[in-house]
Amino acid sequence: MTYDTVREVDQAIADALEGERARQNDTLAMIASENHVSEAVMEAQSSELTNKYAEGYPGERYYGGCEYADAVEELAIERAEELWGAEHINVQPHSGSQANMGVYLAVLDPGDKILSLDLTHGGHLSHGHPANFAGQVYEVEQYEVDAETGYIDYEGLADHAEEFDPDVIVSGYSAYPREVDFERIQETADAVSAYHLADIAHITGLVAAGVHESPVGVADFVTGSTHKTIRAGRGGIIMCDEEHADDVDAAVFPGSQGGPLMHNVAGKAVGFGEALDPEFEEYAEQTVANAKALGDRLQEHGLDLVSDGTDNHLVLVDLRPSHPDTTGKEVEEALEEAGVVLNANTVPGETRSAFNPSGIRAGTPGLTTRGFDEEACREVADLIYDVVEAPHDETIIAAVSEHVDELTDEYVLYESAPHR
Template sequence: MLPDGDLSASDPDVQAAIRGEKRRQEENLEMIASENHVSKAVLETQGSVLTNKYAEGYPGSRYYGGCEHVDTVEQLAIDRAKELFGAEHANVQPHSGTQANMGVYFAMLEPGDRILSLDLTHGGHLSHGHHVNFSGQYYEVEQYGVDPETGYIDYDELANHAEQFDPGLIVSGSSAYPREFDYERIGEIAAAVDAYHMADIAHITGLIAGGVHSNPVGDADFVTASTHKTIRAGRGGIILTTEEHAEEIDKAIFPGAQGGPLMHNVAGKAVGFGEALTDEFREYSEQVVANAKALADVFTDRGMSLVSGGTDKHLLLVDLRESHPSITGKDAEERLESVGITVNKNTVPGESRSPFVTSGIRVGTPALTTRGFSESEMETIGNYIVDLLDNPDDDDLAEEISMEVEQLCSEYPIYD
């Protein structure tokens, strides 16, 4: 028998934590670039009875019975992903973007093969070959970086590096690089050294779906993505590829790296992808970028140093070493969080501090755009941020801004 009663009766401690988190999200300005707020429809889907169903295998070819409805859900997610990105094949089962990357590595590489990817301190990601991650432990990895003067990737240097290193796979993708990748050029570089090209679009999945960022499908052999950042779908990952590599990718995910897929999450992806096919989502994506550019203008006008001088997408990487040399990324994160503005400390090119301290902060606009914020609100928030960093010991200012943040949040509720 199932326990009687709802969550408040069966586990009030967990319910209190959930209520606290909902209140935190409602009462704070969420500016972590990798976070967003999903729709009520996605929330409903992710909390559905689909969490009860095992579905090892793929639609039409399962190892368990009773999969007719989850087959429908997964096929919807696959078809919508293919339509959104113009891909021949989509695997929607990875539990995360990192596991999507794992699927490509396991399918196409052998342990000890070479990977060339963007350095973590220059905006890359742990799963692109950092030594603490499986990718850096199973493969031989070298990393390219950004030009120290411009903050942009130097593609000629990347081509030279690839020729000298002779990798089996080149990764284009990042977690804190504020500019678009030249996917076509990287595809050409990879082809020249007989390497695969994997584009990790985890952060920009929604911007590509919304048509405001270049699409690597066609220029990359494999495209991996997260589905819970700019695209606001169920938490997890996907892999897009050609029919040529479809079987290898599917086998690498199941049975290679995962057992049964999380069908409630797959369903959340299907719902989120459906939302992303609408005109409203295209308008949202355009506003995400417009908001980031408005924020960049405020920071630049007020003397803050931005890596690459600005942004093409949803995030900014602020280098505090020139404008606020006595303030670390950790200091800035804590100062802003104390008034209800949530960002994350982040390493910057040429980083000399620990990744637990850092010299920069990463600031994003997806979640605030979901709440309905436009350029004018971003200008206001940008000035709050600079005021707080310019006056780190002014408690009266912090109290005043905290009250204004509270008012702003009340004007833009997340879930009515």
């Protein structure tokens, strides 16, 4: 993909687009929620469907001229059903957060109760943070992971649910490196007559590939993002049993959004089709293997991992035991200067602020898409440790940057990308 036509009409935007393409090619994307889609997904998302309004659902649109929009959405749904096995799927949400909003609107009234994981313990804004719509519209209490082990305290969750009597319990997390026992959380929800919403935004691809237990058929509702480990068009998805289908669809449109972004739905359809290829299972397995290799090497260097390891695509490092005077933000900024892009993150029992926390979160979906294996991820772990040891040493940062250049040259992302 080139931006020659854009350049003819808007030099500044073309420069920014080419700069971003070069940045992605020349750096290591390790933000756990990011990935790299194929050229085919990008081409679908830039199609003429960006011009088309298609309010409603296939066969029941409020505008004419939707025959091809219907075909695209129907394919996206069919492929999603094959990937995850849900009875009903809505592929229209613009994001994972709007997918969550759709579920809340479908089953809750303002002031109803949500029980979800605390943000500093690995939850997500849309699960009920006070700054988010969910925390402003609903009454929210939050459970925590065990501070000693880093694992979800399922017994504590059950006790909290019995005391709080929520209408919805949310599982699925933004910074939790362990497999989730969805059936156990469903038992807790059943015990208090609550709905169970499993937000698998981070692990949609791992669930589709069978390398993480699926909440589909267990939880009442499953939501997710479609651009993280699944590598499809950017957006959200809702899955549920047929009994909730009408309420969910009405909550998405017209309840929380107007016309779907049909070009994004096309990107979802293409990405879902790619995930149905047997090679995608290998990709998902490698993503998890790479995360384990990354985490193991970081531990060999003496860094502490929340929960002492990982079962999925990410590792969460608590810098306090080994580097008590170093913040996650310092490490994030130094690593970005060196070409390794990850994020500072809160850790259980956080003693600093969310803006300058005590941990870093690193994921392997993007590296795995580039072709990294366990040995390459161990190399990356060495680079991360070098910067953690000396985040203000420009000589170290320059050396790490040089090594990153070698890795990005070896594992090329987009062949046509210019270099910075």
